[in-house]
Amino acid sequence: MNARHYGVKIGNTPEEDDITPEQCRLFRISLEQALEGFSLDLELREEEQIYRKIVAPIRHNNQITAIFGLNIDVTDRFTAMEALRSGEKRFKAIFEESPIAIAITDLTHRRYVDVNRSFCSLSGYTKSMIIGKTTQELGLFWNPGDDARLYQMLTDTGSINAEEIQTRTATGEQRSGILFTRIIMIEKAAHAISLYQDITEQKRVEEQLKSSEESYKGIFDNAPIGIFQSSPAGHYISINNVFASIFGYASPQEMMALVHDIPRQIYADAEQRQEIITKLRSRDTLIVDDIQFYRKDGTRFYATMYIRGTRDTATGEVVLLDGFVVDTTEHRQTLEIMLQHEKMLMISGLAAGMAHEINNPLGIIAQDLQNLERRLSPALPKNRQIAEELGIDLIALQQYLKQREINSYLASMQNAARRASRIMDNMLQFSRSNGTSRHPAPLYTVIEHALELAGSDFDLRRTYNFSTITLIRDYTPDLPLVVINTTEIEQVLINLIKNAAQSLHGRQNGPQPEIRISAHQDDAVAVISVADNGPGMTEEVRRRVFEPFFTTKDVGKGTGLGLAVSHAIITKNHHGLLTVSSRPGQGCCFTITLPTLQAEQP
Numbered sequence: 001m002n003a004r005h006y007g008v009k010i011g012n013t014p015e016e017d018d019i020t021p022e023q024c025r026l027f028r029i030s031l032e033q034a035l036e037g038f039s040l041d042l043e044l045r046e047e048e049q050i051y052r053k054i055v056a057p058i059r060h061n062n063q064i065t066a067i068f069g070l071n072i073d074v075t076d077r078f079t080a081m082e083a084l085r086s087g088e089k090r091f092k093a094i095f096e097e098s099p100i101a102i103a104i105t106d107l108t109h110r111r112y113v114d115v116n117r118s119f120c121s122l123s124g125y126t127k128s129m130i131i132g133k134t135t136q137e138l139g140l141f142w143n144p145g146d147d148a149r150l151y152q153m154l155t156d157t158g159s160i161n162a163e164e165i166q167t168r169t170a171t172g173e174q175r176s177g178i179l180f181t182r183i184i185m186i187e188k189a190a191h192a193i194s195l196y197q198d199i200t201e202q203k204r205v206e207e208q209l210k211s212s213e214e215s216y217k218g219i220f221d222n223a224p225i226g227i228f229q230s231s232p233a234g235h236y237i238s239i240n241n242v243f244a245s246i247f248g249y250a251s252p253q254e255m256m257a258l259v260h261d262i263p264r265q266i267y268a269d270a271e272q273r274q275e276i277i278t279k280l281r282s283r284d285t286l287i288v289d290d291i292q293f294y295r296k297d298g299t300r301f302y303a304t305m306y307i308r309g310t311r312d313t314a315t316g317e318v319v320l321l322d323g324f325v326v327d328t329t330e331h332r333q334t335l336e337i338m339l340q341h342e343k344m345l346m347i348s349g350l351a352a353g354m355a356h357e358i359n360n361p362l363g364i365i366a367q368d369l370q371n372l373e374r375r376l377s378p379a380l381p382k383n384r385q386i387a388e389e390l391g392i393d394l395i396a397l398q399q400y401l402k403q404r405e406i407n408s409y410l411a412s413m414q415n416a417a418r419r420a421s422r423i424m425d426n427m428l429q430f431s432r433s434n435g436t437s438r439h440p441a442p443l444y445t446v447i448e449h450a451l452e453l454a455g456s457d458f459d460l461r462r463t464y465n466f467s468t469i470t471l472i473r474d475y476t477p478d479l480p481l482v483v484i485n486t487t488e489i490e491q492v493l494i495n496l497i498k499n500a501a502q503s504l505h506g507r508q509n510g511p512q513p514e515i516r517i518s519a520h521q522d523d524a525v526a527v528i529s530v531a532d533n534g535p536g537m538t539e540e541v542r543r544r545v546f547e548p549f550f551t552t553k554d555v556g557k558g559t560g561l562g563l564a565v566s567h568a569i570i571t572k573n574h575h576g577l578l579t580v581s582s583r584p585g586q587g588c589c590f591t592i593t594l595p596t597l598q599a600e601q602p
Helices: 002-006 021-035 075-097 117-123 146-157 200-211 213-222 241-246 252-258 270-279 329-375 381-390 394-403 406-431 443-455 458-464 486-504 539-544 562-573
Strands: 040-046 049-060 063-073 101-106 111-115 159-168 174-186 189-198 226-230 236-239 285-294 300-311 318-327 439-442 470-474 481-484 514-522 525-532 577-582 588-595
Touching (some): 021 049, 117 189, 146 159, 146 174, 270 285, 443 525, 486 562
Antiparallel strands (some): 101 189
């Protein structure tokens, strides 16, 4: 490869080949340094490419007998590093601009290492005044014992979920909030990431509700959160507009008219409501996080519920329930996307580093195998000359190699090296970010060409009997233009078709195997889906399907990088989306969303 890259021939001197004077001078300097026993490790730029040049002496019996040289293309590593820096900037922007107060604490020393603007705004301190300090040094907890209590809770359970606390600002003002904390690892050290939702205003609203019925009515009807009153038997006494809207009803009147059994019509787990009432017998209020409710149309959603029970003074039984509900579905989805994005960025960098490190010895192995095959060949004059001088019969040697199956061992090693090389290429492609050229292309033509390539794919025809699968085209020629790298999008489509064919292969029972390719325009985006009527996948598999190296195939039949690379191509290189929906026994559908040419234009 080095000879082809520089246009030189083995056996020639630099002056005998047509290379630049600067390259010739660098070659001479490297030789002189190596002959003196020194090693060189340089980074060189050639137009838009970046290379790492390593030159080192090889010694035998304390004598320099040869010089080893290696040129490594590290352009992709620099590209991946730039992508990491860009991702870090985006994450930092989300962190800083979040309306929720966020803080990161070093658990070893229990000192703040970072906080966002909302945290500074709520506490009244500047970031420089907070970083490096503990909560005790800043006096942030209104109750001094909360610091030790919350730390013990975190170390015992690994998290703090919706813990209501009282805080003190820099000016001495008392505020109330809900604290969520999780333990995370940063540079192999345990840290705590805390989200603090200030609910001071909500607490003040609750106090006003107790003091004035007239004021309560106005606040109740116009509050920006869902408020309710209900009986323990399971009937609503009053609800406000937001509460009805959260549950998908047009008005409080409609909800109260249709809902007669709260545990079964509202709670996803009917028994959970009775458990809540039981807990309220021993406390005034209760905060229930990540509770699941039903909307009017039967869909489920997550919420946080703050509930208070009024007890009969004589019996102690709960006779009235009131509180409010906050829909946290969108917040959970946003947090999950943020965490997944951060994880993918981290894995992307690791994949690039691993690929570059493994490619070095892998290249040596592949090259040495090739050289070994050449050195054993009787077709080369130099081999015949050396064999004749040593009295070796090369023809007999070839017969020996054949009978002892050594050639098959060498071929097996070369196949393994090529497979490893393909895995490294996939890892590098997964780590690349937006480094490919994109041009407007007719989506119909791209899909048709991808299907043509899939139909001629030898592996699909031989291994998965692709010709026996019914291929349904659900799109028309009037599909829009999309700004894409055609080769990459075709690669994604072929990969999705291969996965669908693999899931259908070997199925003994069921309907005729089908793969449906659908495409249409939806406003400013083009939507492509690849669906099959195969066995589908479990929820656990569906959630992990885009993770690098995760595969459900047998050992040796999949690298676990196909869908990870496809996800990177669509999301990073084309600013689109790649999602999957599936249930066991109901097939699987991958959906690609790409901006159209109209959407890409300013």
